[in-house]
Amino acid sequence: MRFDSLVDSVGHTPLVGLPNLSPSADVRLWAKLEDQNPTGSIKDRAALSMIEAAEADGTLQPGATILEPTSGNTGISLAMVARQRGYKLVCVMPENTSVERRQLLTMWGAEIISSPAAGGSNEAVRVAKGLAAEHPEWTMLYQYGNAANADAHYRGTAPEILADLPEVTHFVGGLGTTGTLMGVGRFFREHKPEVRIVAAEPRYGELVYGLRNLDEGFVPELYDASLIDSRFSVGPRDAVRRVRQLIDHEGIFAGISTGAILHAAIAQATKCVDAGERADIVFVVADGGWKYLSTGAYEGTLDEAEDALEGQLWA
Amino acid sequence: MAEVRIPTILRPYTDGERAVTATGSTVAELIDNLEANHEGIKERLLDGADVRRFVNIYVNDEDIRFTGGLQTAVADAATVVILPAVAGGAGESR
Numbered sequence: 105m106r107f108d109s110l111v112d113s114v115g116h117t118p119l120v121g122l123p124n125l126s127p128s129a130d131v132r133l134w135a136k137l138e139d140q141n142p143t144g145s146i147k148d149r150a151a152l153s154m155i156e157a158a159e160a161d162g163t164l165q166p167g168a169t170i171l172e173p174t175s176g177n178t179g180i181s182l183a184m185v186a187r188q189r190g191y192k193l194v195c196v197m198p199e200n201t202s203v204e205r206r207q208l209l210t211m212w213g214a215e216i217i218s219s220p221a222a223g224g225s226n227e228a229v230r231v232a233k234g235l236a237a238e239h240p241e242w243t244m245l246y247q248y249g250n251a252a253n254a255d256a257h258y259r260g261t262a263p264e265i266l267a268d269l270p271e272v273t274h275f276v277g278g279l280g281t282t283g284t285l286m287g288v289g290r291f292f293r294e295h296k297p298e299v300r301i302v303a304a305e306p307r308y309g310e311l312v313y314g315l316r317n318l319d320e321g322f323v324p325e326l327y328d329a330s331l332i333d334s335r336f337s338v339g340p341r342d343a344v345r346r347v348r349q350l351i352d353h354e355g356i357f358a359g360i361s362t363g364a365i366l367h368a369a370i371a372q373a374t375k376c377v378d379a380g381e382r383a384d385i386v387f388v389v390a391d392g393g394w395k396y397l398s399t400g401a402y403e404g405t406l407d408e409a410e411d412a413l414e415g416q417l418w419a
Numbered sequence: 420m421a422e423v424r425i426p427t428i429l430r431p432y433t434d435g436e437r438a439v440t441a442t443g444s445t446v447a448e449l450i451d452n453l454e455a456n457h458e459g460i461k462e463r464l465l466d467g468a469d470v471r472r473f474v475n476i477y478v479n480d481e482d483i484r485f486t487g488g489l490q491t492a493v494a495d496a497a498t499v500v501i502l503p504a505v506a507g508g509a510g511e512s513r
Contacts, residue, residue, distance in 0.1 A: 173506075225506035248506065280506075305482075313426050313503050318463065321473025321504040335482035337475075337500060371480075 111185055114141055114148045115260045119268045119386065124353040125366075131376045131383045133369055134269060135356060136261070138390055143177075143184045143212075145359075145391035146261075150283050151181030153256035154245040155189070164243050169194060171244040173232035175225055175417050176205030177391060178247050178281075183212035194242065196232040198224050200311075201417050204395040224312035224417055225280075226322050247281045249325030257287025265386050266292075272299055273376075276369040276387040278361050278419065279303040279335065282327040284388060289331030303335040304368035306343065306361060306419035336371060338364035340413040344401050346370070347393065359391040360401050361419030421449060421497040428503060432460040441499075446476060447489040449499065464501065465489075473504045 107113040117140050122133040138146035158164035169192040172182055179195035186193045193214040197206070200221035209216055219231040229248065236244040247253050261284065265272055275292065277284040285303050292299040315321060340360070347363030350356045358366075369387035376383035393402060400412030424438045433439050439457070443449030454461035464474055468489075476483045477500040483491040493499065 223505070229506050303482075307500070307502070310427055313428075313505055315428055315503050315505070318428060318471065318473050318503055322506045323472065323504050324506070329484060332485070334485045337477045337480045337482065337502070 109188070110142045111152055111188065114152050116264060117141065119265065120356075122354050125349065125370070127373050127377050131373050131381075132385065133366075133373060134272075134384060134386045135354075135389050136265060136386055137356075138261075138388055139358065139392040141181075143180050144394070145177040145181065146284060146388060147177040147181040148184070149256035149260055150247060150253040150281070151178060151185055153252040153259075154247065154250050155182070155185050155191075157250075157252035157255070158243060158245060164191070166190060168192070169239075169242045171232060171236055171239070171242040172196070172247065173219075173225065173228040174247070175201045175228065176209070176395065179209050179214055179216075180205070180212060182245070183209055183214040187213045194235070196228045196235065198228050198417055200224070200415060202396055203398055208395065221415070222311055222314045224308065226315070226320070229322065247283060250283075251326070253281055253283035254287035254290065254326055257284050258291045259287075261388075262288040262291035262295075266296060269384055269386065271384050272296070272386055273381075273383045274300045274302055274369075274372055274385040276302040276304060276365055276372060276385060278365050278388060278390055279305040280361075280419070282324045286326050286328060286331055289328075293331060300334070300372075301332045302368055302372050303332050304365040305335060305337050306364050307337045307339045308417065308419075309340075309414045311415045312417065334372075336368040338367045340401075340418055341406055341410045342367045343418070344409045344413070345406055347401065351393075356389060357393045358389045359393050359419075360396050360399070360413070362387075362389045362391070364419060365390065420495060421493050421499050423449070423453065423499045424501065426502055429460060429463060429501065432457040432463070443493055445489065446478065446483055446491045446493060446499070449493050450489070475502050475504050476500070477502070 118137045126132045141148035171194045173196045183193050195214050196217045199218040219228040289301040343363035346366040401409045441449045441452045443452050
């Protein structure tokens with residue numbers, strides 16, 4: 105395949121079967137390899153879509169500075185597009201994110217402002233909103249509330265899946281900004297409403313949930329519960345166990361959040377087997393494992409990996 | 420008897436305990452039983468007849484908002500996790 109430039113190659117990722125982890129010929133698992141996007145994650149879709157929407161409506165002017173709260177992948181994707189188009193990028197990132205993500209962001213030319221580990225991404229969002237108020241000349245794309253984030257999946261991810269696998273019955277994605285699930289969910293509600301939309305939500309260590317009061321909680325502005333059908337909470341032990349199974353049985357080297365997504369996909373597959381239903385379950389491989397090697401998730405026992413991930417934003 | 424995991428912010432109601440046990444065949448019954456032993460906690464979890472916006476409750480790792488809400492069945496030996504809703508991580512997010 106030939107493209108005019110790197111950003112033109114975003115999307116159109118492979119959908120591959122999992123012959124060894126699928127429970128039966130009637131209940132099959134399929135991996136959407138979003139790690140094969142240009143910077144190695146599904147976030148290339150959202151970043152490109154948000155920048156193009158902001159260019160189109162005039163909120164992003166030539167030479168502008170983009171501000172974004174991000175624990176890594178969105179920042180890396182934005183940095184890649186921004187550098188090629190002459191924008192500066194400032195990322196607000198929780199200090200408990202992996203060193204690889206910081207190095208990559210710096211390499212692509214982003215400036216990083218750290219937010220406190222306690223509170224996780226909540227705190228990054230709060231800090232970024234404060235900076236946006238102090239710097240009205242900066243443009244915050246704000247992935248948690250930007251419709252162009254979900255639109256990338258409505259226009260890209262979901263129709264690609266339907267074209268490659270018309271018999272799809274379930275879609276399983278990670279729940280973060282909710283952009284993937286909202287865009288894919290809306291597409292299938294309109295085009296194949298019997299497809300069930302399943303969310304996999306990472307469950308972190310206690311530090312991340314350290315709110316001072318419950319009113320400080322956060323639900324992304326994009327989130328519409330009517331577009332999903334079930335929501336699994338997945339802890340680090342299950343995520344790591346599944347990410348290792350994915351390498352062992354299918355040769356796919358994925359990031360830890362993908363382990364959480366696969367865990368929910370397998371839980372769904374088990375329900376379908378128990379109910380005697382045919383199912384073709386598509387799940388997202390959000391990124392590869394490269395950026396998480398330093399977290400300790402890929403070596404030692406499960407107990408050791410679980411301990412190593414305590415307090416880290418592993419997804 | 421279900422195990423109920425309590426988030427840091429609600430532990431003042433459980434004398435600092437991270438997990439407590441409670442009985443009930445549904446989440447609603449379970450919360451009433453929690454309230455009987457940990458007075459005040461129900462008001463922090465529910466807003467009238469619904470779960471509060473920034474509170475998530477999971478029975479065996481499934482969000483009850485998609486499994487019948489407060490009428491979700493709680494099997495014996497189920498694990499119930501209560502968590503505040505927070506912004507997530509990075510693979511899909513941020």
